[in-house]
Amino acid sequence: MELYDIIFYLFAAITIVSGIVVVNAKNIVHSAFSLLLTFFGVSGIYVLLGADFLAIVQIMVYVGGILILLLFGVMLTNKITDVEIRSGSFQVFPAIIGLAAFAAILFGVMTSTNWKTESFEIPATTTFQLGRLLISEYALVFELLGILLLVALIGAASIARRDKE
Amino acid sequence: MYNFLIDIFGSPVIAFFVAAALPLFLFILPYALIAVLAERKVSAHMQDRLGPMRTGYHGIFQTVADILKLIQKEDITANSIDRTLFNFAPYLVFIGSFAAFAVLPFSSFFVGSSIDIGLFYFLAISSLVVAGILMGGWSSNNKYSLLGAMRSVSQIISYEIPTAIVVLTMVMLTSTLNLDTITNQQTAYFWNWNILGGAATGIAKFLLIPLMFAAFIIIFISTLAEVNRTPFDIPEAESELVSGFFTEYTGMKFAMFFLAEYANMLAVSFLITVLFFGGYHSPFGYLGNSLGIEWLVPIEQGVWFATKGLTFVLVQMWLRWTLPRLRVDQLMTVCWKYLIPYSVAILLLVGFITLI
Amino acid sequence: MKQYFINTWEGLWTVLVGMKITFKHLFDPAVTIQYPDVKPTMPERARNRLFVNMDDCIGCDQCARACPVNCISIETLKSTPDDTPGETSQGKKKALWVTKFDIDIAKCCFCSLCVYPCPTECIEMTKVYEFSEFERNDLIYKFAVLTPEEITDKTQKYDEFQAAKEAEKLAAAKAKAEKAKQDAAKKADDNPDKKAE
Ligand code: SF4
Ligand code: SF4
Numbered sequence: 001m002e003l004y005d006i007i008f009y010l011f012a013a014i015t016i017v018s019g020i021v022v023v024n025a026k027n028i029v030h031s032a033f034s035l036l037l038t039f040f041g042v043s044g045i046y047v048l049l050g051a052d053f054l055a056i057v058q059i060m061v062y063v064g065g066i067l068i069l070l071l072f073g074v075m076l077t078n079k080i081t082d083v084e085i086r087s088g089s090f091q092v093f094p095a096i097i098g099l100a101a102f103a104a105i106l107f108g109v110m111t112s113t114n115w116k117t118e119s120f121e122i123p124a125t126t127t128f129q130l131g132r133l134l135i136s137e138y139a140l141v142f143e144l145l146g147i148l149l150l151v152a153l154i155g156a157a158s159i160a161r162r163d164k165e
Numbered sequence: 166m167y168n169f170l171i172d173i174f175g176s177p178v179i180a181f182f183v184a185a186a187l188p189l190f191l192f193i194l195p196y197a198l199i200a201v202l203a204e205r206k207v208s209a210h211m212q213d214r215l216g217p218m219r220t221g222y223h224g225i226f227q228t229v230a231d232i233l234k235l236i237q238k239e240d241i242t243a244n245s246i247d248r249t250l251f252n253f254a255p256y257l258v259f260i261g262s263f264a265a266f267a268v269l270p271f272s273s274f275f276v277g278s279s280i281d282i283g284l285f286y287f288l289a290i291s292s293l294v295v296a297g298i299l300m301g302g303w304s305s306n307n308k309y310s311l312l313g314a315m316r317s318v319s320q321i322i323s324y325e326i327p328t329a330i331v332v333l334t335m336v337m338l339t340s341t342l343n344l345d346t347i348t349n350q351q352t353a354y355f356w357n358w359n360i361l362g363g364a365a366t367g368i369a370k371f372l373l374i375p376l377m378f379a380a381f382i383i384i385f386i387s388t389l390a391e392v393n394r395t396p397f398d399i400p401e402a403e404s405e406l407v408s409g410f411f412t413e414y415t416g417m418k419f420a421m422f423f424l425a426e427y428a429n430m431l432a433v434s435f436l437i438t439v440l441f442f443g444g445y446h447s448p449f450g451y452l453g454n455s456l457g458i459e460w461l462v463p464i465e466q467g468v469w470f471a472t473k474g475l476t477f478v479l480v481q482m483w484l485r486w487t488l489p490r491l492r493v494d495q496l497m498t499v500c501w502k503y504l505i506p507y508s509v510a511i512l513l514l515v516g517f518i519t520l521i
Numbered sequence: 522m523k524q525y526f527i528n529t530w531e532g533l534w535t536v537l538v539g540m541k542i543t544f545k546h547l548f549d550p551a552v553t554i555q556y557p558d559v560k561p562t563m564p565e566r567a568r569n570r571l572f573v574n575m576d577d578c579i580g581c582d583q584c585a586r587a588c589p590v591n592c593i594s595i596e597t598l599k600s601t602p603d604d605t606p607g608e609t610s611q612g613k614k615k616a617l618w619v620t621k622f623d624i625d626i627a628k629c630c631f632c633s634l635c636v637y638p639c640p641t642e643c644i645e646m647t648k649v650y651e652f653s654e655f656e657r658n659d660l661i662y663k664f665a666v667l668t669p670e671e672i673t674d675k676t677q678k679y680d681e682f683q684a685a686k687e688a689e690k691l692a693a694a695k696a697k698a699e700k701a702k703q704d705a706a707k708k709a710d711d712n713p714d715k716k717a718e
Contacts, residue, residue, distance in 0.1 A: 207547070209551075210546070210547050210548075210549075210551070211543045211546050211547055212546070213546055213549050213550075213551050213552045213553070214551055214552075214553050215551045215553060215555070218555060382533070483540060483543060483544070484536075484540065486543055487536070487539040487540050487542070487543040488536065488539060499532075503528075503529060503532070507529075
């Protein structure tokens with residue numbers, strides 16, 4: 001058990017426990033806030049895996065953006081906290097079958113994949129390579145994604161403006 | 166710094182925790198003591214008053230007395246609040262504002278964490294503050310708190326955009342996200358500071374100076390709005406919302422919000438210092454170098470860094486006691502119609518200049 | 522478009538102007554005073570706590586009648602010729618012992634109406650303005666100087682004097698009645714004939 005391991009298990013525990021709370025909480029706002037911890041734990045794990053840029057993006061986009069948007073939506077909805085959320089168990093038998101199938105597939109993939117195990121230097125920072133790849137190898141994808149976002153933005157703006165006329 | 170601490174404590178784990186807690190006790194707490202008093206004194210003198218006068222000479226122990234009072238205060242929690250979230254929110258806000266200090270280079274000897282995405286991290290981690298504010302405001306089960314939280318969050322999110330664009334400009338200029346590297350690019354004398362064109366040479370430097378000034382003003386305004394200070398204090402507008410999202414908080418929990426606000430002010434001031442004013446570098450060279458005393462240099466750097474940061478904090482206070490509060494629509498106008506177009510123009514122009 | 526730049530410029534410029542003003546005020550001396558250490562000087566004719574100079578009060582009750590909130594209550598006792606309250610500082614003879622002179626300063630509205638009618642100018646406004654108390658009863662100021670014993674003494678004296686006077690009067694009346702009787706008898710004696718006629 002090194003420091004590294006302790007931190008890893010800490011983050012893993014945060015992620016899993018808060019994930020369970022997200023699913024089980026009776027109050028939808030509680031779910032939303034435990035999602036925050038889940039995102040945070042995941043980004044911690046990213047850091048430990050050497051994906052520092054990804055970790056920060058995770059916090060920036062998910063915590064700073066999506067989660068806040070989600071919370072705004074929840075809070076601006078009238079009486080949302082009074083709604084009875086059904087988080088009991090239904091259809092237990094089919095669920096078990098589905099779960100078992102999924103677990104079997106996952107396990108199969110995990111054992112049959114030829115993992116890259118050769119050790120190589122973990123780059124101190126991934127930002128530089130990521131940036132370079134984005135504008136060279138994946139330039140097309142990057143641009144397409146940009147256009148997609150732009151379309152979404154324009155769409156949102158036009159929907160918001162419609163009833164003005 | 167970290168290695169030095171390992172040497173002292175003989176264990177990386179202890180050194181780790183000490184290194185993490187050091188900025189809190191070395192910078193934030195003493196700073197908060199001074200800043201709260203300074204705020205009251207500055208405001209008083211600007212209004213031709215004297216401010217606290219009765220605890221010690223000109224009231225210098227007023228904050229100590231206030232802290233003692235706050236510690237003794239009863240921790241009131243109303244019955245209809247959401248207890249878990251209510252208790253957790255102050256910590257989240259404080260974590261968010263304190264974690265930002267992790268990447269700041271205080272001096273060449275004391276660089277919190279010299280990660281290569283420091284700047285990005287700095288912007289991202291402040292979203293924890295946003296979540297904390299929303300949490301506190303909602304769980305208080307009080308319409309003023311909720312309104313304050315909503316206003317605060319929409320304000321912070323809006324003003325994050327000009328901040329991010331200016332930061333992007335600086336990243337284009339310095340081509341790094343590492344705050345320590347940015348600092349070291351502005352070494353030597355003050356004409357190497359980014360506000361004066363940085364390390365660029367020739368005509369580009371002169372072209373950059375007005376742009377950098379504009380960028381500095383934009384980021385100053387937008388960070389001011391992000392830390393919810395007057396004239397952008399509509400989230401806690403006393404005359405409308407009691408005190409915004411922390412209306413229901415008492416005692417030490419209130420103190421944590423308070424501390425977080427002041428820590429945030431310092432953090433953004435430090436960010437501006439690093440980006441535009443040479444970080445911990447002295448504008449004139451070091452006494453330690455000319456005297457040949459090596460250990461003096463880092464101390465000098467720390468002092469310079471603190472001085473520059475505190476100057477901006479003082480300017481924030483100065484502004485607070487000069488300007489009245491903006492209305493919500495004015496607030497959004499300033500952000501979306503003025504700051505963002507200007508910052509995008511600066512981004513493009515700086516990109517153009519750095520290309521040629 | 523031009524307006525846009527003008528707005529920007531004005532926004533920044535006016536902020537700077539404002540900052541200049543506040544900066545100047547930073548070095549102005551404070552206009553406030555450190556109150557409990559430094560007391561403000563009261564203007565001439567300031568209306569604060571009342572004071573009654575009992576040496577001069579003749580107990581005429583005019584101030585009590587002038588008071589719009591009835592916060593002055595005065596009780597007096599007539600003096601006897603052998604034990605008079607003396608004279609005021611202006612040489613006016615005092616005829617009444619003031620046995621009670623209470624001002625309920627909690628009720629007082631500081632209108633100063635009681636000050637003007639006083640014939641001897643002995644009730645006046647002072648410059649004392651700090652007189653808060655923990656008990657409301659402590660705000661009733663008692664100005665009468667006589668002790669209870671003195672009061673009973675004076676009451677007794679007055680009663681005795683009164684009794685003596687009464688007795689005198691009675692005696693005088695009796696004497697008068699006697700005299701009248703005698704006179705009547707005399708008259709009757711003088712004209713017995715007339716009666717008989
Ligand atoms: S100042 Fe006015 S209210 Fe006070 S005792 Fe005199 S007459 Fe009455
Ligand atoms: S008017 Fe003056 S003299 Fe008369 S009772 Fe009042 S205080 Fe005494």
